[in-house]
Amino acid sequence: MGLETLFGHSYLTTRLDEAVNWARKYSFFNYPFVTACCGMEFMSTFASTYDIARFGAEYPRFSPRQADVLFVVGTVNEKLAPVLKRVYDQMCEPKWVVSFGVCASSGGFYDNYATVQGIDKIIPVDIYIPGCPPRPEAVLDALIKLQAKVSKESVLDRKYK
Amino acid sequence: MREYLGVILTAGFGLAVAAGMLAFSIMFGPKKKTPVKLEPFECGMPPAMEPRGMARVNFYLVAVLFVMFDIEIVFLYPWAVSFRELGRTAFYAMGGFLAVLFAGLVYAIKKGALEWD
Numbered sequence: 001m002g003l004e005t006l007f008g009h010s011y012l013t014t015r016l017d018e019a020v021n022w023a024r025k026y027s028f029f030n031y032p033f034v035t036a037c038c039g040m041e042f043m044s045t046f047a048s049t050y051d052i053a054r055f056g057a058e059y060p061r062f063s064p065r066q067a068d069v070l071f072v073v074g075t076v077n078e079k080l081a082p083v084l085k086r087v088y089d090q091m092c093e094p095k096w097v098v099s100f101g102v103c104a105s106s107g108g109f110y111d112n113y114a115t116v117q118g119i120d121k122i123i124p125v126d127i128y129i130p131g132c133p134p135r136p137e138a139v140l141d142a143l144i145k146l147q148a149k150v151s152k153e154s155v156l157d158r159k160y161k
Numbered sequence: 162m163r164e165y166l167g168v169i170l171t172a173g174f175g176l177a178v179a180a181g182m183l184a185f186s187i188m189f190g191p192k193k194k195t196p197v198k199l200e201p202f203e204c205g206m207p208p209a210m211e212p213r214g215m216a217r218v219n220f221y222l223v224a225v226l227f228v229m230f231d232i233e234i235v236f237l238y239p240w241a242v243s244f245r246e247l248g249r250t251a252f253y254a255m256g257g258f259l260a261v262l263f264a265g266l267v268y269a270i271k272k273g274a275l276e277w278d
Contacts, residue, residue, distance in 0.1 A: 083205030
């Protein structure tokens with residue numbers, strides 16, 4: 001319906017932003033695009049010791065229709081690149097991308113012709129997590145950073161148009 | 162009526178939350194429809210073929226028969242639990258009910274509704 005554009009750049013919009021962002025940042029549904037060993041650390045983030053549920057992001061969805069955050073976990077090679085692009089394209093707005101580990105962020109030590117040298121060559125990335133693999137604390141840190149980023153967004157942003 | 166108040170309130174609250182979520186999402190949710198987004202999701206691969214929409218008619222028949230005899234069991238349970246209190250009349254009434262369904266079962270078998278091929 002697009003009611004969010006009704007108020008323009010006004011006080012009401014900033015209040016709406018606050019409510020919408022509050023709802024969004026504490027209810028991330030992840031799409032785990034897990035391709036490599038980083039997945040182990042990603043899984044342990046979900047388990048009881050680190051408990052990603054504390055941040056409202058414990059619910060992995062295996063359909064991009066229902067996911068908000070695309071976690072690209074592991075090496076993405078040239079053959080997989082179109083798949084990743086397609087998964088990203090099929091996600092509904094609002095959507096964010098977290099690049100998990102050095103392989104996803106920059107190709108890591110796979111500096112060769114077969115590996116995509118960073119998924120930001122294919123899709124926009126919001127948060128990069130360094131590490132090979134990153135510890136679960138780093139994942140939670142990235143999640144908090146993503147929440148901070150989301151809370152600064154506006155419903156009038158061009159990415160939602 | 163008062164003893165159902167809790168159930169009614171819970172159901173009402175649940176419905177309100179569900180309807181509210183849908184309504185807010187329709188009103189404020191961003192919608193960007195692109196051709197690739199509207200395609201079926203095949204784990205990131207382009208769809209190989211159209212999904213076939215046909216199912217064998219036997220599924221329907223078996224499902225309907227299953228539901229019928231399932232409901233029969235649902236009726237049998239409370240009857241069996243309160244068998245002693247209900248007495249003779251209920252026994253004959255249930256006998257009649259079962260006879261009708263049994264006739265139906267015989268008819269279905271005679272017609273070959275349970276044969277798969």
